[in-house]
Amino acid sequence: MKRTLPGFWPTAFACCAAQAFAWTLRLPGQYAAMPALGTGVMLILLLRYGRGAWFGAALGACLWPLLSNVGWSMLLPLAALHLAQAVVVARFLPQFGQGGELRVHDGLRFLAVGPLVGAGVTSSLGVLVLYLFQAAGDAPLWAQWLLWWWSDAQAMLVALAVYFGLAYRRRDARAGVELGLLVVAALGVSMLVYFPPWPGLGDLQFLLFPLMVWAALRLRLFGVGLAGLITTLAAAVMLHLAQTPAVAAVPMVTLLVAVSITGLLLSLSNRESAAAARESRLAGQVFQNASEGILITDADARVVAVNPAFTRITGYPRSEAIGRVSRMFGSRGRQRVANREMLEKLAQESYWQGEMLDRRKNGEAYPAWLSISAVRDENGEISNYVGVFSDYTNRKEAEQRLHFLANHDALTKLYNRTAMHESLGQAVARASDEKRQLAVLFIDLDRFKAINDTLGHDVGDELLKVIAQRLKSSLKDSDLIARLGGDEFTVLLDNVHQVDDVAHIGERLLTELCRPIVIQGQELFVTCSIGISLYPGDGLQPAQLLKNADVAMYRAKELGKNNYQFFSPDMNARAFEHLVLENSLRYALERRELILHFQPQIDIVSGELEGVEALIRWEHPELGLIPPSSFIPLAEENGLIVPIGDWVLQEACRMLKLWQVAGYAIPRLAINLSARQFLREQLPQQVAATLASYDIPPQRLELEITESMIMQNPQRAVSVLGELRAMGVKLAIDDFGTGYSSLSNLKHFPLDTLKIDRSFIVGVPEDEDSAAIAEAIVAMAKKLRLKVVAEGVETIQQMLFMRRSGCHAVQGYLYAMPLDADALLRYLAREGYAAAGPVDASPA
C-alpha cells in the first residue's frame, strides 16, 4: 500500500545522500560503485511512496553523473538509466509480501525482474553509453559491466529484503536479542572476511554463508537484509580502501550476490514450510474436532481415515471403519440409483451433496446430510474421496415441527386456515376427478365473545380446546377439522353420498357441542351455529365453498342460533342486503334517518312513571323502520357506533329538555351505551358537557351498560363508572343474567339499577327455573342495594310475580311498546302521568 509522501525534499535528500555516500566509495577509474546504495534507497522510496518519490529519485539519479563529472551530454542518458531502472523494477516487481504468505515462487519472480533483468539491462545500457562516449575506465569492459550489474543486483536484494522483511519480522521478546546478536555476528564476520586481524588467515568469504543461513532461519527476510547490508558496506569500504581493481572486485561482489540470493530463498522456503506445517496442524485439528463426521476413502471407496465425530455418529470405531468399503458408495436397494447419480456427478464435477439414509452400527437408520469431494492426483485421476456428513435427525424433527406449526392452530392443535385451504383445494380436485360430493361446515360458537369478556381469555381458551376435542370425537378421523381463528371452526367432509348424512352430522355436532362444559369450576352452556355448503352445487372453488358456508352460518345465527343451515343462493342476496345496509348506514346520520323511540318504565308498587328508555330506530327510505338489532351490530363492527352513540346522547338530552320546557315531568331518561362508547377516554366529560349544554340535572340521565362491557376491562370500568357516579349520573346494568358474571362480581362497581334480562321474565311464573332465577337475582340485587327493573314484562302474571319477588320497576309491552316522541306524550297524557301542551320535537 502506498503511503503519504513525507515531502519532496526529504525523499530527494535521502536519495542524494545515499548516492553521494556510495560515490565516495567508488573504485578507482570506475563509473559504477560498490555499494549501489542509491539504487536501493530509490527503490525503497518508490515502493513506499509510488509516483510521489519520482522527484527525489530523479534528483538522486542526476547527482551520480554530476559527481562523476561525465559531461552534460552523457548526464541525461545515464541519469535516465538510473531513474528508469528504479521506476521499472518498482513497477513490475511482483507485489509479493503485500498481505499474503511469502513463497519461494514469489522470491524467484523478484530475482528475475529485479537483480537479473532490471539490473542486467541497466548495466548493459550504462556501459554502452560509457563506451560510446569514450568515458569507460581503464578496466576491461566486461569487468565494469559485471561490477555495475552485481552492485545494483546486490543493492536491490538488500533493499528489498529489508523493506519486505520489516513487515514480516519476528516480534517476540527474543527477536530483539537475536537481532542484536546478528548485527554483532555480521560485523564480526565482515571483519574476519574483509579486514582480517591476523595475516595468513586466508580467504574466509565462506563464513558469509553460515551467517546468512542463520539470519534466514532465525530472523527471516529482515535478518537476511540486515546481514546483507552490513557485509556489503564492509566489502565496499574494504574495496575502496584497497583501491581494488574492477577485475579483482568482480568475484567478491558476485559471491556477495550469491550469498544474498541464498539467504533470500532459504528464508522464503523456511517460511513456506512453516506455513505449510501450520496449515496441516490446523487441518488436523479441524479433522479431529469437527462436529461433522469426516471420512476419507481411496478411489475404490475403501475408508482410509475417519475422525472422532464419525465414530460418535455411526458408532463404528476407527479400527472397524478403516479398510471397509464405505456404505456411501455401496448401498443396496433403492438408494443404489441415487448412489449411481452421485458417482456420476462426482466424476464430472468432483462434488456432490445431498441427503442420504445411513445406518448406525446398532442398526438404527438415520438421515445424514452429506457432502463429498473427489480429490484428484496430478494426472487428474480421482485418488480419494472426502466425505463430510452430519446427523440430520434433529433437523428433520425440527422441519417436521415447523411444518406442524405452519399448518396447525397452536391452541387446539387442529388444522389452521392455511392447511384447510390447501386440503380443500386437493379434495375439490379429487372430487372433481371422481365425480363425488363434498361438504364444508362452517361452525361459529354463539355468544363466545361474552364468555371471553366476562370470564377471561383463559376460560375462553380452555373452552375452545374442549370444543376442538368434541369436534374430533364426534367426527371420523378422515374428516378434516380446522380452526380458522377466534371461535370459528370448519369441517371438511370428503366423499358425501347423501345430503341427509351431512344433516345428521350437523345435528350431532349441535347436540355434542351444547353439552355443559365445566371450566375452572364453572359450568358453561355453549351453543353453535353451523353453515353448510356442498361441492359442486354451492361452488367449484375452495374459497367460494368456504364463503357460502360462512353465509349459511350467518343465516343460522339470524334464525336464532343453535341450528344449522344449508347454503341457498338467496342467502347471498341477503348477504348483499347486509352490504347495502352497511353502506347506507354511513349516510343515515347525515340524512337524519335515525330516530329515538321511548319505552316507559313503571314503578311496580305505586304505578308511577319511573322514567323512559330511549331506543334507537332507523327510518330507512326504502326498507322502512329498521330495528336496532339489524344495524347496531353492523355499526359496532365498522365503528359507526361511536358517532351514532354521540347522536343518541345529544338527541335524548335535547328531547328531555324539550319535554321539561313543555311541562312534562319525566323523572329519568335511560340510554344504551355501546362497548366502544363506554371505553372512550372522554366519555365522562362528554356526558357532563351534553348535560350542561341542555341544563339537565345529571340524576335525570341513566346510562345502561352490559356485564360484558364491564368485564372487558374491569379496572377502567371502575374508574369510568366512578367518575360518572360522582357527577350524579345514574348507572344501570342491562340484560343481567346473560353475561356469565355473577352478582358478587358486580359489587365492586358503583351501580344503581339492575335490569333483569327478558329471557328470565318470559317463563315466569310457570317455569320454575326462570322463576327461581328471577327471585334469586332480585334478592341478591336488593342486598347490594340495587334498584331492580324487570325487562320485557308482557303479562299481568309476570308483573304480579315480579312484584311479589320484590322487584321495583317494570318495562314491557304490558304497559307500552317503545313509542315515538308524539305517541309517548299521548301515552303519558292518557295514563295521567303528565299533562301539558304539544311539543315541537323537530331538530333545531
Ligand SMILES: Nc1nc2c(ncn2[C@@H]2O[C@H](COP(=O)(O)O[C@H]3[C@@H](O)[C@H](n4cnc5c(=O)[nH]c(N)nc54)O[C@@H]3COP(=O)(O)O)[C@@H](O)[C@H]2O)c(=O)[nH]1
Ligand atoms: N348502543 C345502543 N344500543 C341500542 C340503542 N337502542 C337500542 N339498542 C340495543 O338494541 C337492543 C334491542 O332494542 P329494541 O329492538 O329496541 O328492543 C327493546 C325493546 O323493544 C324490547 N322490549 C321491551 N319490552 C318488551 C316486551 O315486553 N317484549 C319484547 N319481546 N320485547 C320488549 O327490549 C329491548 C329493550 O332494550 P334494553 O332494555 O336495552 O335491553 C337493545 O337491547 C339495546 O341493546 C341505542 O341507542 N344504543
